[in-house]
Amino acid sequence: MEKRIGEPEVEAAQRDTAPPGQVQSVARAFALLEALAAQSEPMSLQRLAERTGLAQPTAHRLLKTMQELGYTRQTAGREYGLGPGLIALGNRAAPELAVRAQPMLRELEELSQETANLVVLDGTNAVYVAQQPSRHQMRMFTEVGRRVLPHAAGAGKAMLATLSETRVRAILEATGLPKYTATTRTTVTELLRELRDTRGRGYALDDGEREIGVRCIAVAVPGATPPAALSVSGPAARITDEMVPQVVAALQSAAARLGGGAR
Structure with missing residues (x-):
């Protein structure tokens, strides 16, 4: 019987250190964006941190920075979702x-x-x-x-x-x-x-x-x-x-x- 290939490794952005050539903060920010994109509803800071393997203070700083730039948003319930700034980027891409x-x-x-x-x-x-x-x-x-x-x-x-x-x-x-x-x-x-x-x-x-x-x-x-x-x-x-x-x-x-x- 053929051996089944296992699950993929943890994403680079979720590791403690970035691979050579990667900027750690950029990789972590995109890990957060991809985690939000995978869900149909906003997510709490705790859940996002767990999903990406980031410490909550780190995730919070990155999300706040992206919120100021329009790439994430925060709901009345203090959950995070993708921001409208991504629409223009997506259209151009x-x-x-x-x-x-x-x-x-x-x-x-x-x-x-x-x-x-x-x-x-x-x-x-x-x-x-x-x-x-x-x-x-x-x-x-x-x-x-x-x-x-x-x-x-x-x-x-x-x-x-x-x-x-x-x-x-x-x-x-x-x-x-x-x-x-x-x-x-x-x-x-x-x-x-x-x-x-x-x-x-x-x-x-x-x-x-x-x-x-x-x-x-x-x-x-x-x-x-x-x-x-x-x-x-x-x-x-x-x-x-x-x-x-x-x-x-x-x-x-x-x-x-x-x-x-x-x-």
Whole structure:
């Protein structure tokens, strides 16, 4: 039986000392921002300190500084959330591919009535860079800017399927293959087999591998650098097997158009 790769190491920003070349205070500030971005609600100072491994006085000083700059905010209940200053930064940081993808994301949502996403591979993470939310009240929603491990995401697997086996193995060695649900692929052998299937059929499928009850269909954007993928995600009850061929055809058409000028 193949050994499962373990959980990733603690982030550098959470260590007592920063690795060579890193400025410790900057790494710690971004650890706090990423912890806030991972939650849908504001967090207390104590919880943020625990989540990032920082001492509360250190976390408090950094949060207050970022609050003065507009990058964090404090609620009436003295909890912290992301600040409006990040919106302008995010808009400026959005890749050209994300801007060009917006009309196609709207088309995909119109066809499927489910959430359409553009995801890129940034190092070892799949990052959501653009989205058209579903019109349904109950819908799949992943914040733009959210980083997830690629092995348990449809878009992540679509992008991994475009890479060499050597590079895929290097990514998995760095990230691990943590199990989120009963259907998550947790060994390299399982995932490599699925990536071969993905290349053969021309699309990737996430069938509740990260979130139970959520299904995602994804297609890689040809020629994109860094690798990118378009996906449609929603409740498994609505994204049925009968719906898959129509969504795949739409994704492949959109990806081909987007890939015509991808960079």
